[in-house]
Amino acid sequence: MISRRHLGPLAAGALLTALSACSNGGSTTSRAEGDSVVEEYPQAERQQFPGVAGATIQQGYVDSDDFPGQILVINVWGSWCVPCREEAPALSRLSAELENEPVQFIGVDIRDNDESALAFEREYGITYPSISSRESGEAMLALGRIIPSRAVPATVVVDPSGRVAARVIGATTYFTLSALIKPLLAEAS
Numbered sequence: 001m002i003s004r005r006h007l008g009p010l011a012a013g014a015l016l017t018a019l020s021a022c023s024n025g026g027s028t029t030s031r032a033e034g035d036s037v038v039e040e041y042p043q044a045e046r047q048q049f050p051g052v053a054g055a056t057i058q059q060g061y062v063d064s065d066d067f068p069g070q071i072l073v074i075n076v077w078g079s080w081c082v083p084c085r086e087e088a089p090a091l092s093r094l095s096a097e098l099e100n101e102p103v104q105f106i107g108v109d110i111r112d113n114d115e116s117a118l119a120f121e122r123e124y125g126i127t128y129p130s131i132s133s134r135e136s137g138e139a140m141l142a143l144g145r146i147i148p149s150r151a152v153p154a155t156v157v158v159d160p161s162g163r164v165a166a167r168v169i170g171a172t173t174y175f176t177l178s179a180l181i182k183p184l185l186a187e188a189s
Contacts, residue, residue, distance in 0.1 A: 034170070034171070035083070035170050035171070036168055036169060036170030036171055036172065036176075037168070037169045037170060038166070038167075038168050038172075038176060038180075039166060039167050039168075039169075040165065040166045040180065041163075041164060041165055041166065043159075043163075046159060046161075046163035046164055046165055047145075047146075047163060047164050048162060048163055048164075049064070049072070049146075049156070049158045049162050049163060049164050050142040050143070050145065050146075051063070051064045051065050051142060052064050052074060052106065052108060052131060052138075052139040052142055052143065053065070053131075053138075053139070054131035054132065054135035054136065054138065054139055055131070055132050055134070055135045056129045056130055056131060056132055057109055057114045057117045057118055057121070057130050057131075057132045057133075058118075058129060058130070060129060062106055062129040062131060064104075064106060064158070067104045068162070069102065069160050069188065070102040070103060070104050070160060070188065071101075071102060071103045071104070071157065071158065071159065071160055071165075071181060071184045071185070071188055072103075072104055072105075072106060072156075072157070072158035073091075073094075073095075073103065073104070073105045073106070073155065073156075073157055073158075073177070073181065074106050074107075074108060074143070074155065074156040074157075074158065075087075075091055075105065075106070075107050075108065075153065075154075075155045075172075076107075076108045076110060076140070076143065076147065076151065076152055076153055076154045076155070077107055077108070077109060077110070077120075077130075077152065077153050078109060078110050078111050078112045078117075078133075078152055079109075079112050079116040079117050079119065079120035080111070080112065080116070081152050081153060083152075083153055083170060083171035084120075084152065084153045084171070085120075085124075086171050087153055087171040087172050087173070088120070088123075088124035088126065089124055089125075089174075090172065090173050090174035090177060091105065091124075091126065091172070091177070092124050092125045092126050092127075093174055094174055094177055094178060094181070095126070095127065095128050096125075096127070098181070101185060101188075102160065102185070102188040102189075103181060103185075103188075104128070105128035106128060106129055106130070106131070107126070107128060107129065107130030107131065108130065108131045108136050108139045108140065108143070109130045109131060109132060109133045109136060110133055110136045110140065110152060111133060111152075112133040113133065114132055114133070114134070117130065117132070117133065143156065146164055146167060147167060147169060148169065151169045151170070153170065153171055153172070154167065154168065154169050154170070155167065155168040155172050155177065157177075157180045157181060157184070159184050159187055160184065160187050160188040161187070165180070165184055166180045168180075
């Protein structure tokens with residue numbers, strides 16, 4: 001019998017194997033990092049990002065189409081999600097460090113209420129906009145071509161041309177996300 005603590009790494013390995021089997025034989029880079037799977041796509045294989053938009057938990061509105069020519073970092077999260085809490089400091093730190101670069105972070109809060117989501121953002125110093133859980137259904141439908149609907153957390157990195165450059169299924173880290181974004185900065189200039 002498999003113990004619960006071994007289930008996460010086994011699931012990540014199975015997911016990586018399944019994703020590799022589904023590849024089109026191109027040069028997509030996939031790797032497991034802890035309980036997460038990271039995939040990078042070469043320029044020639046990148047698909048168009050469908051875009052996300054909606055009212056934010058900060059009482060505003062955000063539309064990914066309002067940031068042409070910028071790198072987008074779309075993070076799906078929930079205040080109830082333990083791995084989301086683990087990755088939040090990295091997202092907050094990196095978004096602050098890249099504040100003067102052509103990079104826009106957008107959160108997609110799911111299965112949550114705005115009060116809990118705002119408390120989460122305050123706790124971790126997150127200042128970028130997050131689509132409210134009340135409106136995240138359409139965003140998740142759009143993201144459904146890129147990430148599994150139950151993947152929380154998940155992060156999608158979009159290149160300056162509006163194409164999906166990478167995705168992380170599971171919690172990301174500062175170093176992983178930084179390594180995915182930094183090469184795209186050259187494409188943005």
